[in-house]
Amino acid sequence: MSKVLVTGGAGFIGSHFVERLLRRADVEQVTVLDALTYAGNLANLKAAQASGRFKFVHGNILDTRLVGKLVESHDAVVHFAAESHVDRSLFDAGRFIATNVHGTQILLEAARRSGVSRFVNVSTDEVYGSLASGTATEQWPLAPSIPYAASKAAGDLIARSYFETYGVPVCITRSSNNYGPRQYPEKVIPYFVSRLLQGRALRVHGDGRHLRNWLHVEDNCAGIELVLNQGVPGEVYNIGGGHDLTTNELADLLLRMLGADSSMVEHVPDRIANDRRYAMDWSKIAHLGYRPTHDLEYSLASTIAWYRSNPAFWQHTPVSGDVAALGC
Numbered sequence: 252m253s254k255v256l257v258t259g260g261a262g263f264i265g266s267h268f269v270e271r272l273l274r275r276a277d278v279e280q281v282t283v284l285d286a287l288t289y290a291g292n293l294a295n296l297k298a299a300q301a302s303g304r305f306k307f308v309h310g311n312i313l314d315t316r317l318v319g320k321l322v323e324s325h326d327a328v329v330h331f332a333a334e335s336h337v338d339r340s341l342f343d344a345g346r347f348i349a350t351n352v353h354g355t356q357i358l359l360e361a362a363r364r365s366g367v368s369r370f371v372n373v374s375t376d377e378v379y380g381s382l383a384s385g386t387a388t389e390q391w392p393l394a395p396s397i398p399y400a401a402s403k404a405a406g407d408l409i410a411r412s413y414f415e416t417y418g419v420p421v422c423i424t425r426s427s428n429n430y431g432p433r434q435y436p437e438k439v440i441p442y443f444v445s446r447l448l449q450g451r452a453l454r455v456h457g458d459g460r461h462l463r464n465w466l467h468v469e470d471n472c473a474g475i476e477l478v479l480n481q482g483v484p485g486e487v488y489n490i491g492g493g494h495d496l497t498t499n500e501l502a503d504l505l506l507r508m509l510g511a512d513s514s515m516v517e518h519v520p521d522r523i524a525n526d527r528r529y530a531m532d533w534s535k536i537a538h539l540g541y542r543p544t545h546d547l548e549y550s551l552a553s554t555i556a557w558y559r560s561n562p563a564f565w566q567h568t569p570v571s572g573d574v575a576a577l578g579c
């Protein structure tokens with residue numbers, strides 16, 4: 252694994268993953284392909300840009316020729332690029348299908364033609380849909396409820412078909428909800444934090460009893476790196492093991508950490524098709540040696556500190572108003 256192409260590397264998780272790869276001596280080059288949509292930010296790659304082994308290409312994964320050329324000159328692809336915000340998919344599903352389904356197929360086709368040694372498709376626990384009980388293993392049926400999750404499930408199935416049909420060495424990772432520095436402020440944790448930093452009330456959807464597993468972005472990246480190096484082609488790996496919290500519990504914790512009280516919570520109507528409960532079994536990746544290491548309160552405190560000292564990242568950001576946040 253000497254030259255790695257990372258799609259969507261100017262986004263939240265991708266940019267942390269790029270920094271992680273560049274810390275490895277056996278990685279000769281890391282190239283980011285990113286369209287710099289509203290969610291992409293070159294400033295996220297500031298540390299990476301200091302490395303002589305890093306290259307940035309501004310381009311779209313829907314550009315077949317560009318993708319073909321880039322994939323050909325790399326040994327492995329780690330595919331993060333996506334439309335990633337659930338709420339936006341409720342209003343613009345077509346964009347999600349284009350990037351998350353067609354874009355994924357374009358990358359896989361390029362991988363098939365050039366014969367990369369590994370293709371990691373980065374996906375989500377949302378493909379399993381809402382679980383009334385139990386925990387989803389990788390064999391759990393895919394039952395996405397919302398267009399974002401359906402587009403990710405479709406990408407996963409196409410990736411699987413490229414392994415079964417053409418032998419492309421695909422691995423799929425499905426993680427729970429990530430948090431950490433540099434997450435776009437439409438997602439629930441930075442959305443809540445930035446509102447509280449501005450002295451504004453949190454908006455909690457519905458009864459606030461939706462359950463999510465909160466995973467620090469560095470733990471997810473450690474799992475993805477493990478799959479890149481040791482995953483078995485054709486296999487799916489759930490990455491979880493963070494902390495289970497309802498939205499109410501998350502809001503209470505952030506209120507306490509930011510010195511506010513429950514008068515700073517507004518309940519607003521629930522989002523359409525808001526999944527009640529995500530829960531995954533991640534014992535398969537644990538057998539590869541994966542262990543999440545981030546303590547929730549400690550890591551939330553450092554995440555809050557990052558948003559406090561980087562107001563330019565979230566001030567003046569057009570988030571989608573009342574429908575922003577909740578869910579991934």
Ligand code: NAD
Pocket residue numbers: 258259260261262263264265284285286287288289290291292310311312313330331332333334335336350354373374375376403425426427428429430435579
């Ligand atoms: P993000 O929205 O922060 O970043 C997405 C990046 O992809 C941006 O830099 C954007 O510019 C780029 N991009 C979008 N469309 C593109 C296109 N057509 N061509 C090239 N680049 C394009 O997303 P994130 O939160 O970092 O998520 C990364 C991946 O992880 C996604 O595939 C997402 O589905 C998955 N995931 C995210 C979470 C989470 O909690 N954030 C959880 C599980 C899985």
